[in-house]
Amino acid sequence: MSLSDSETPYGGGTEYKPFRHISRDRLLIEMLRSAKSPDSKAWKVLIMDKVTVKVMSHSCKMADITDQEISLVEDLFRRRQPLPSLDAVYFMQPSKENVVMFLSDMSGREPLYKKAYVFFSSPIPKELVNHIKCDTSVLPRIGALREMNLEYFPIDSQGFITDQETAMEELYGNIENTRRFNTCLNNMAIRIATVFASLKELPCVWYRAAKDSDESTATAVRELVPTKLANAVWDMVSKYKSTIPGFPQNETCDMLIVDRSVDQIAPVIHEWTYDAMCHDLLTMDGDKYMHEVPSKVGGQPEIKEVILQDHDSVWLELRHTHIADASERLHEKFTNFVSKNKAAQIQQSGRDGSELSTRDLQKMVQALPQYTEQVEKISLHVEIAGKINKIIRETDLRELGQLEQDLVFGDAGAKEVINFLRTKQNTTPEYKLRLLMIYASVYPEKFEGDKASKLMQLAKLSPDDMKVISNMQQLAGSSNKKSSAAGGFSLKFSNQKTKQAARKDRTEEEETWQLFRFYPMLEELIENLSKGELAKNEYSCINEPNPSNARGSVRISKQTQTPPTTAPHSMRSRRTANWGRARTSDDGYSSDSTLKNVTTDFKRMGKRIFVFIIGGATRSELRVCHKLTPKLKREVILGTTSMDDPPQYLTKLKLLFDNNVSQLNGLGI
Amino acid sequence: GDVELGEYARNSGDLGLDSFFKKVQELDKQYAKLDKLLKKLQDAHEESKAVTKAPSMKAIKQRMEKDVDEVKKTAHYLKTKIEELDKENLANGCGKGSGADRSRTATTISLKKKLKDTEFQILREAIHQEYREVVERRVFTACLLDN
Numbered sequence: 001m002s003l004s005d006s007e008t009p010y011g012g013g014t015e016y017k018p019f020r021h022i023s024r025d026r027l028l029i030e031m032l033r034s035a036k037s038p039d040s041k042a043w044k045v046l047i048m049d050k051v052t053v054k055v056m057s058h059s060c061k062m063a064d065i066t067d068q069e070i071s072l073v074e075d076l077f078r079r080r081q082p083l084p085s086l087d088a089v090y091f092m093q094p095s096k097e098n099v100v101m102f103l104s105d106m107s108g109r110e111p112l113y114k115k116a117y118v119f120f121s122s123p124i125p126k127e128l129v130n131h132i133k134c135d136t137s138v139l140p141r142i143g144a145l146r147e148m149n150l151e152y153f154p155i156d157s158q159g160f161i162t163d164q165e166t167a168m169e170e171l172y173g174n175i176e177n178t179r180r181f182n183t184c185l186n187n188m189a190i191r192i193a194t195v196f197a198s199l200k201e202l203p204c205v206w207y208r209a210a211k212d213s214d215e216s217t218a219t220a221v222r223e224l225v226p227t228k229l230a231n232a233v234w235d236m237v238s239k240y241k242s243t244i245p246g247f248p249q250n251e252t253c254d255m256l257i258v259d260r261s262v263d264q265i266a267p268v269i270h271e272w273t274y275d276a277m278c279h280d281l282l283t284m285d286g287d288k289y290m291h292e293v294p295s296k297v298g299g300q301p302e303i304k305e306v307i308l309q310d311h312d313s314v315w316l317e318l319r320h321t322h323i324a325d326a327s328e329r330l331h332e333k334f335t336n337f338v339s340k341n342k343a344a345q346i347q348q349s350g351r352d353g354s355e356l357s358t359r360d361l362q363k364m365v366q367a368l369p370q371y372t373e374q375v376e377k378i379s380l381h382v383e384i385a386g387k388i389n390k391i392i393r394e395t396d397l398r399e400l401g402q403l404e405q406d407l408v409f410g411d412a413g414a415k416e417v418i419n420f421l422r423t424k425q426n427t428t429p430e431y432k433l434r435l436l437m438i439y440a441s442v443y444p445e446k447f448e449g450d451k452a453s454k455l456m457q458l459a460k461l462s463p464d465d466m467k468v469i470s471n472m473q474q475l476a477g478s479s480n481k482k483s484s485a486a487g488g489f490s491l492k493f494s495n496q497k498t499k500q501a502a503r504k505d506r507t508e509e510e511e512t513w514q515l516f517r518f519y520p521m522l523e524e525l526i527e528n529l530s531k532g533e534l535a536k537n538e539y540s541c542i543n544e545p546n547p548s549n550a551r552g553s554v555r556i557s558k559q560t561q562t563p564p565t566t567a568p569h570s571m572r573s574r575r576t577a578n579w580g581r582a583r584t585s586d587d588g589y590s591s592d593s594t595l596k597n598v599t600t601d602f603k604r605m606g607k608r609i610f611v612f613i614i615g616g617a618t619r620s621e622l623r624v625c626h627k628l629t630p631k632l633k634r635e636v637i638l639g640t641t642s643m644d645d646p647p648q649y650l651t652k653l654k655l656l657f658d659n660n661v662s663q664l665n666g667l668g669i
Numbered sequence: 670g671d672v673e674l675g676e677y678a679r680n681s682g683d684l685g686l687d688s689f690f691k692k693v694q695e696l697d698k699q700y701a702k703l704d705k706l707l708k709k710l711q712d713a714h715e716e717s718k719a720v721t722k723a724p725s726m727k728a729i730k731q732r733m734e735k736d737v738d739e740v741k742k743t744a745h746y747l748k749t750k751i752e753e754l755d756k757e758n759l760a761n762g763c764g765k766g767s768g769a770d771r772s773r774t775a776t777t778i779s780l781k782k783k784l785k786d787t788e789f790q791i792l793r794e795a796i797h798q799e800y801r802e803v804v805e806r807r808v809f810t811a812c813l814l815d816n
Contacts, residue, residue: 043690043776045768066779071690072772081768085687 019199019637020157020310024059026150026198027091032068035089035117035144043071045088045113047080047105049098051151052091052121054163058153076101080112088113091148094124099131106138117144121151122190123239149197149244151190152639155287157310158629159622159638162191167641168260168615172222172475173656185225189232192612192639196237201608202248203237203255205230206529208262209540222475225614226257227540233257234542251543253607256529259614261476263521264441265408265502266618267649268434270401272515274326275319276619278308278384279645281391291380306380314381320623322513323392327385334378396424400431401515407438408518410501414439414446421458432459433468434646440469442502444476464654471656523624526609530632606634616644616652685761686769692754693776699747700783706740707790740791744784751780 017025035044046065048056053075056065065073074080076092088105092098105112116138124147132138132145152160164170170177170184196203207230210223233255240247260267270280278284291306308315314333318326392398403420406412417439421432436455440447447455447469456466505517528534609632613621617640625636644652710733717729758773 043693043772045772062775063779063782066775071776072768074768083686083768083772 018157019160019635020059020154022198023150023152023154023160024064026148027056027059028064028068031091031119031148032065032070032089035087043069043086045072045074045083045086046070047074047076047088047090047092049076049092051093051163055121055151055153056091058155080105082110082112084111084114086113087115087117087143090116090118092118092120093151094120094122094128094147096128099128103132103135103138106141107135108137111138111141113141115141115143118142119144119146119148121148122194123147123149123236123243147243149194149240151194152192152198155643156622156638158625158636159617159640159643160195161643162188162639162641164188164641168652169656171225171614172259175218175221185228185232188614188641189229189236192229192233193236193240195610195637195639197240197244197247199608200244200247201253202241202251203233203253203610204251204544205234205255205257205542206534206539207257207542208259209538219474222259222261226259229612229614230257230542253610254529255610255612256525256534256539257612257614258522258525260616262525264472264476265438265518266520266522266620267616267644268437268646269404269408269518269620270397270434270515270646271518271618271620271623272322272401272513273320273619273623274323274385274388275623277323277388277392279619280647281388282384284308284645289384291383312377314377318381320626322516323385323388324513326381327389330378330382330385334382337374337378395428395431397431398515399424400427400435404435404438405515405517407435407442408502409505410442413443417455418458421455425460429459429461429465430647430650433461433465433650436461437469437472440473441476444473447473468650468653471653474657475653518620520618520620520624522611522613522621523628526611526624526628526636527632529609530628530634605629606632609634609636610639611636612639614641616640616642616649618644618649686772689754689757689761689773689776692750693780696747696750696780699743699750700787703740703743703747703787706736706743707787710736710740737791744787744791747780747784751777751784754780 032044032046053073062073070089072083072086076090076098090102092102102116102118106116129145132142153163154160164184164187167184167188170180175181207226210220210227241249271277278289282289287308289306289308291304292301293304295302308319310316314330318329321329400420403412403416406416417435420435436447436459439455440452452466452469503517503519506519525534611625617638622638622643625638628634628636713729713733713736717726717733720726720729754773754777758770758777761770761773
């Protein structure tokens with residue numbers, strides 16, 4: 001057995017696979033399928049800890065796991081029934097407690113399982129390896145002892161999280177607790193590094209550089225977080241060069257590490273895509289939506305749990321479109337479907353009565369789950385879109401959305417905000433708070449002391465809500481200084497009133513739909529990274545690419561004038577594709593024709609770009625990664641500590657600093 | 670060796686599970702057979718599209734009929750056996766929620782799911798067969814009218 005063996009069965013890099021596929025294949029094929037010996041019985045037990053069970057569930061379904069002949073999934077820390085005739089696969093973090101638990105399972109005269117195949121989710125300390133090797137009764141029973149190096153959580157075909165909901169608080173809030181800080185940062189780096197181990201990519205690591213040189217101030221410590229994370233990630237991926245067979249020795253992709261200070265607006269502004277609207281306006285638990293289905297028996301409506309993810313082809317098509325566009329497309333889709341169904345019915349009645357069996361068979365076909373599934377899917381989204389549109393109307397969200405966008409693009413200021421607050425007293429406090437946060441971001445010097453207090457009073461918001469904004473301002477830190485300095489600079493040379501905007505209009509974009517002007521700062525950053533034009537005073541690189549690399553990068557990543565448009569897949573062709581398939585599984589990935597097309601497109605891709613946002617990312621930022629992938633011809637993958645919807649982000653900001661009062665006084669000075 | 674085997678045998682729950690998986694392995698072989706037959710049918714179907722001579726078409730049709738019968742027989746056998754496993758699972762001595770019980774349940778569900786997928790394919794082949802017969806009858810009728 002060899003340590004750190006995560007060799008992929010298919011040759012390294014010859015076939016370009018989307019990010020999510022690689023994760024899934026590594027778990028199912030590289031780990032579960034490989035756990036086999038000549039005398040092995042077919043079915044096995046899979047044992048995981050609380051982190052690895054999450055890793056597994058983010059990539060695979062239970063049916064996938066069963067297909068790999070796992071008949072039983074167990075929790076490492078629960079009392080488990082001995083099954084000495086079965087082999088076991090252990091997938092766990094390399095912690096001491098886990099190793100001790102494993103050894104107690106397999107050591108002694110009566111082990112729980114026949115043979116154990118052990119896979120660690122991240123690099124294991126040497127002393128723990130020695131600890132295992134010392135146990136002479138366990139050694140013969142170990143079929144594999146490997147570092148799987150997969151400890152991240154894919155949440156999208158081009159996105160993953162490190163599942164650290166409290167990262168912002170631990171890294172930017174309670175700075176005094178060094179142990180928590182280091183643990184959090186280290187775990188983050190480990191999980192990011194396992195992404196590169198899985199994809200066999202060695203990154204050029206770019207990060208947002210610190211400005212303040214005095215390391216003793218709180219602001220300076222916060223500014224250094226991206227730097228520290230970048231260093232930690234680089235240390236870990238560098239080790240892979242010698243520990244992982246086939247790992248590249250030279251840089252193969254770009255990575256950019258930033259935190260929430262680069263864009264304080266994206267987390268709170270209303271994003272008008274279907275995806276963002278679902279997560280913002282509906283009460284969703286992650287990707288889970290509680291769908292009210294009219295009961296077939298005719299009683300009380302049932303509550304059905306629905307997951308809005310890639311396997312839902314309607315969702316995949318509509319999620320990044322404007323809500324109005326999505327509504328139109330759904331209507332068209334529904335109308336088409338109904339008319340096709342009628343055509344089928346006409347076809348039936350057209351046949352003479354003697355063809356009973358053929359007609360009966362066709363009725364059976366129509367009644368099959370496949371047909372029913374299509375109807376349910378479309379109906380589901382029609383209902384969801386309807387609910388969203390209703391909420392938009394009821395809360396008068398269009399006007400607020402317009403004001404938000406106008407503020408961002410410099411077309412509105414204090415006057416408009418004050419007028420809105422006066423005339424729209426019934427607006428929900430959350431929305432007013434978000435509006436003021438945007439205002440405070442765009443005009444930081446106008447949201448201080450008395451001015452801020454008056455606006456908060458006018459909005460009828462509490463001191464608790466005030467905390468959110470002041471915490472946001474602290475998080476922005478030196479961005480404030482820079483902004484005011486720029487203001488001062490402009491005052492010296494010009495008496496004209498300068499238009500202050502957080503974003504520039506992008507003329508290249510067609511604005512078909514209202515309220516679609518806004519784009520997150522990430523879009524600009526990724527494009528600059530791709531062109532090699534990141535601002536030198538703001539961003540640094542740990543391993544600067546040499547001139548030849550830079551030239552290659554530029555050549556590969558030339559921007560196309562017209563980004564290729566992916567036409568929506570018709571209902572007819574999708575059904576045909578499914579129909580011809582040998583076996584229809586419930587696994588959305590292998591059978592969905594949409595994803596097949598996506599896979600085909602990836603073959604012409606250049607180098608990957610990874611962006612990691614410390615402290616949470618938004619739906620709009622994920623959308624931008626999808627948008628830029630065909631535009632730059634590079635797969636852009638977003639990583640973050642957690643995906644945050646606006647209400648969640650507000651809560652995190654509120655809880656960020658507990659010594660709020662003194663800080664506020666400090667600002668006054 | 671013998672002592673160890675003796676210890677294994679003493680665990681009655683595990684012994685039951687052992688025989689359970691032996692049965693599952695047998696069913697997996699039947700599934701493999703079924704997949705092979707369905708592939709043959711699909712190939713024959715493609716072949717029939719390109720054929721114009723009556724004798725060739727007749728030969729293909731006979732072959733397909735034979736294979737369809739075999740498919741139905743195998744599918745029925747599988748269904749019966751899976752139902753038996755279900756009853757056996759209910760009757761087995763393992764406590765509910767125990768490792769062995771969950772293992773049995775997960776595996777049986779997996780087998781059922783496979784069968785459901787296969788049934789759809791069988792139905793599709795049957796529809797193809799029916800359609801061909803309808804076409805034949807109409808062609809024959811047209812010939813009569815011409816005379």
